[in-house]
Amino acid sequence: MIRSPFGFLLSLGILFAAGCTTEPILEPAEPVLHDPTPYVLEVGHFPPPVLPEDNPMTEAGVQLGRMLFHEKKLSGDNTQACADCHLQSNNFSDMAVFSTGIAGEEGHRHSMVLSNLAWHVHHGGSHGHGFFWDGRAATLREQVLQPIEDAQEMDESLENVLVKLGSDQEYVDQFKRAFDAEEVNADLIARALEQFLFSMVSNQSRYDRWLLGEVELTESEERGRVLFFDEFDPFNPETSGADCAHCHSGLDFSNHQFGNNGLDADADMEDIGYMGVTGEEMDRGKFKTPSLRNVMVSAPYMHDGRFVDIDAVLDHYDHGAVSSTSLDPMMQYNVDYGLGLTDQDRADLIAFLHTLTDVAFLENPAFSNPH
Ligand code: HEC
Ligand code: HEC
Numbered sequence: 001m002i003r004s005p006f007g008f009l010l011s012l013g014i015l016f017a018a019g020c021t022t023e024p025i026l027e028p029a030e031p032v033l034h035d036p037t038p039y040v041l042e043v044g045h046f047p048p049p050v051l052p053e054d055n056p057m058t059e060a061g062v063q064l065g066r067m068l069f070h071e072k073k074l075s076g077d078n079t080q081a082c083a084d085c086h087l088q089s090n091n092f093s094d095m096a097v098f099s100t101g102i103a104g105e106e107g108h109r110h111s112m113v114l115s116n117l118a119w120h121v122h123h124g125g126s127h128g129h130g131f132f133w134d135g136r137a138a139t140l141r142e143q144v145l146q147p148i149e150d151a152q153e154m155d156e157s158l159e160n161v162l163v164k165l166g167s168d169q170e171y172v173d174q175f176k177r178a179f180d181a182e183e184v185n186a187d188l189i190a191r192a193l194e195q196f197l198f199s200m201v202s203n204q205s206r207y208d209r210w211l212l213g214e215v216e217l218t219e220s221e222e223r224g225r226v227l228f229f230d231e232f233d234p235f236n237p238e239t240s241g242a243d244c245a246h247c248h249s250g251l252d253f254s255n256h257q258f259g260n261n262g263l264d265a266d267a268d269m270e271d272i273g274y275m276g277v278t279g280e281e282m283d284r285g286k287f288k289t290p291s292l293r294n295v296m297v298s299a300p301y302m303h304d305g306r307f308v309d310i311d312a313v314l315d316h317y318d319h320g321a322v323s324s325t326s327l328d329p330m331m332q333y334n335v336d337y338g339l340g341l342t343d344q345d346r347a348d349l350i351a352f353l354h355t356l357t358d359v360a361f362l363e364n365p366a367f368s369n370p371h
Contacts, residue, residue, distance in 0.1 A: 032173045033176070033177070034176060034180035035060045036060075037058055037059045038057065038058055039057035039058050039059050039062045039199065041201065043201060043203070044204070044208070045212060046119070046203050046251055049119050049198070050121060052121065052194075055194055057195045060177040060178040061179070061191065062192075062196050062199045063370070064175065064178045064195075065196025066196050067170075067370055068196070069193060070368075070369040070370060071165075071371070072084075073165065074156060075102050075148070076102050076103075080101070080153075080154055082193075085111045085153070088364075088367055088368060090297060090298050091113040091202075091293070091295075092114035093110070093113045094110065094111035095299075096111075096305075097306075098110060098305060101153040102154060103152070105151070105152045107152045108304070109133050112290065113290060113291060115200050115291060115294065116200070116202055116291060116293065117131075117140060117197045117200065119251075119252055119256075120252075120256050121139070122138055130258075130277070130288070131143040132146075132288070134258075134276050134287065134288070136276070136277045140193075140194045141191060141193075141194045144189075144190050144194060145158065145186060145189070158186045161186075165184045166183065172184065175188060201361070202294060202358045202361035203358070204358050205294075205357055205358040205361075207355040210355065217352075217355065218351065220351040221348070221351045221354075221355050223344075224348035224351045224352025225352045227242045227244075227349050228241070228242060228245055228248075228352055228353075229243075229244075230243065232330070232333055232334075232339065234336065237339060237340030242341065242349065244292075244317075244349075247259055247328070248289060248291075248292045253291050253293055254290060255289055258274040258286040258287060258288055259286055259287070259289050260285045260287075260327050260331070261316075261317075262323070262324070262327055262331045262335060263316070265322045265323065266285075269284060269285040271285075273303065274286035274288075275326075281325070283326060284324075285324060285326055286326055287302075287303045293356050293358065294356060294361065294362065295310070296310065296350075296353050296356070296357050297357060311346075317339060318339045318340075319334075319338040319339070322335060
């Protein structure tokens, strides 16, 4: 369509030019404009999350975050992107026990799964809701810049990142579209990554379809579900539940709080976890309760990746937990009595955990590498 007389003349010019010369035709470059089209977060049967009002999600902002999440230029030697330690097929965690940073140095914690982070947002209160295993970042916006500057991870200065992105026209344009920005800056990088991470919703597993009444669980899955949610009765360990939902609760299978599930005795705690943030002795060895969505594809497990597979995890909860000062009272029962899981119980629990695998999420092209 010809919208203006100018456009009309231009098209006419191009037509004429096209008619009488073989020179390549250079169309005038379209000016890049701010595009505030809101991003519609598909939450399905989840309640709408309460997101920070000062960072409204837009199509262009989420797309910029996606570009940055897969951008190796965020690292010191341009070899490592966020996505290299957060693999989509692994529920955005790493298959390695400790991810190796660009300097070849291993971190001391296992990479974390990334899904449904929009529901981890902190809304006041002194405990719970924070990012990283130890909760040291109160918001995602604060969190996302840390791996860039971490010497054991991407080991790059924000100043260098700004220079690299600022000299890449694709990024300059996308920052303009997303934030109406004339210049790339660190705050906007953080906002874009935050928007992208909020967009990563996993709620299309078999379990979700069961919640919606669309499928039935098999007998084994159903028995596993009951075991997972039912309370543990130390006086009848054979017949009572495993009470996993005591901590892995709600639609995201996490209370988003910090807990001690009995991995180490006080003397053996190499990593003090949440205590490093709060300074409280009672928080020694507490770590963020991970979501169990897609858990069957996100091994190895725990903050230090000590368990190679789900069998090792179940061994731990069944009879491997040890006592310590900050041990969750619920776990004290596991220590004193053991869960008494039979082989059938274990098979059923695992069958249930498989229902949390969300292939649509793990293969969603909207989260994949756009470069
Ligand atoms: C070298 C590997 C590595 C790279 C690169 C990396 N991460 Fe991580 N990520 C980790 C590890 C390890 C943790 C846990 C660290 C801790 O708790 O101290 C983590 C934790 C997180 C968390 C916390 C999740 C939660 O539930 O609290 C988020 C979010 C995250 N990373 C996003 C990113 C983003 C965004 C980037 C790129 C800017 C990135 N990561 C780059 C390894 C990495
Ligand atoms: C007292 C609270 C509590 C209970 C009960 C509990 N967990 Fe956990 N779970 C946690 C905490 C806290 C972590 C993280 C611990 C760490 O890394 O130091 C965790 C970690 C895990 C992980 C590792 C996930 C990952 O991404 O690394 C799995 C798997 C798991 N729990 C499964 C279960 C199952 C199955 C049950 C029931 C048999 C259960 N949990 C019961 C609190 C609990």
